[in-house]
Amino acid sequence: MASKRATLADVARLAGVSSTTASLILNGKPDTRFSADAHRRVHEAVAQLGYRPNMGARALRTDRSLTIGFISDVVATTRFASGLIRGALEEAENAGHVVLVLETGGDPAREVEAVGAVLDRQVDGIVFATMRARELFVPPLPDSTHVVMLNATNSQFGASVLPDEESGGRSAVDLLAAAGHDEGIVLIGQNDEVERDLFRSATVAQRVQGVRSEFAELGLTLAAEESCWEWEPENGYLLTSRVLDGGGDVRALLCMNDRLAFGAYQACQERSVVVGRDISIVSFDNDELAAYLRPGLTTIQLPHEEMGREAVRLLLAGESSAQRLIDMPVVERASIAAQDPDSATARRAAERLAARRAVPV
Numbered sequence: 439m440a441s442k443r444a445t446l447a448d449v450a451r452l453a454g455v456s457s458t459t460a461s462l463i464l465n466g467k468p469d470t471r472f473s474a475d476a477h478r479r480v481h482e483a484v485a486q487l488g489y490r491p492n493m494g495a496r497a498l499r500t501d502r503s504l505t506i507g508f509i510s511d512v513v514a515t516t517r518f519a520s521g522l523i524r525g526a527l528e529e530a531e532n533a534g535h536v537v538l539v540l541e542t543g544g545d546p547a548r549e550v551e552a553v554g555a556v557l558d559r560q561v562d563g564i565v566f567a568t569m570r571a572r573e574l575f576v577p578p579l580p581d582s583t584h585v586v587m588l589n590a591t592n593s594q595f596g597a598s599v600l601p602d603e604e605s606g607g608r609s610a611v612d613l614l615a616a617a618g619h620d621e622g623i624v625l626i627g628q629n630d631e632v633e634r635d636l637f638r639s640a641t642v643a644q645r646v647q648g649v650r651s652e653f654a655e656l657g658l659t660l661a662a663e664e665s666c667w668e669w670e671p672e673n674g675y676l677l678t679s680r681v682l683d684g685g686g687d688v689r690a691l692l693c694m695n696d697r698l699a700f701g702a703y704q705a706c707q708e709r710s711v712v713v714g715r716d717i718s719i720v721s722f723d724n725d726e727l728a729a730y731l732r733p734g735l736t737t738i739q740l741p742h743e744e745m746g747r748e749a750v751r752l753l754l755a756g757e758s759s760a761q762r763l764i765d766m767p768v769v770e771r772a773s774i775a776a777q778d779p780d781s782a783t784a785r786r787a788a789e790r791l792a793a794r795r796a797v798p799v
Contacts (some may be wrong), residue, residue, distance in 0.1 A: 460480050506537050507556030512543060518725070522742045525743035565588050566592070588746065601764055604651070606648060610722065622690060623691075671700040671701035720737065721738070
């Protein structure tokens, strides 16, 4: 038979104090004027009895459950964005909250069920997260529900946390330019002319804008732009193969994500083109495999863990309209070959990159 759960009254009785005194001590109320010995006896009684507060009763008293709902599409079951959950869990734990994680697979019907499930448990707020940044449908919610969009946006709920993609796009260009690349740069995965009537996402558009703006401001031009809809390794391989076999003077590849870069590495290897010596490659995301390539892939990291932490901070602060753009760190490895780092353009790009890194996040 299961033993009876210890109550606050049991703690107070063992410590030789009143239940009110025990409650005030355990809740850390300031200026209680209880003796150090009383504090010691209460905490020793908690340890001896294995006492845990009744969170349901506390929620009724305080109108707070110390629980956060985290509803995602496929964040929990894929490795690509699991940092969003890790960051949220860490920040929630630091704030004395627990996180109830539900996954919907992007199915609207399951999203409605997930919302009902967390509301039934009286969560203090809901974080809606997506693996790939996008505009997200959110089922109807009570007006009092605090909501933060994580790696997503919604016209009804203004509090959101997103990566600073425009700045990240600029940093990718600066890395190549600072190494002396001022020609022979090919963009892999994106071509505005081909994709004129297509829409990927607002964040992808910001990444592309950052790339193109930095090229323009540095006075550089792309040698070619190769488009594909799916940013997967097989397409990175096919596009890079086409570029390398085309006979042009290709010196650098700017891949729109790491998975395209993985395919680009393979195409280079098959042609005995050595990455980091004969050709430079830079990309985005910092997929965990990027460090295991040889040479390691220089990439602009998606700051998923910091994004998850910031989402919880916004939620607990009750923010309803703040948008946070989280800096995308540069992860330098060995995939960029130095060309002419002492040129005027290279020095200017290095200065712009340094200034961007120096801006407080």
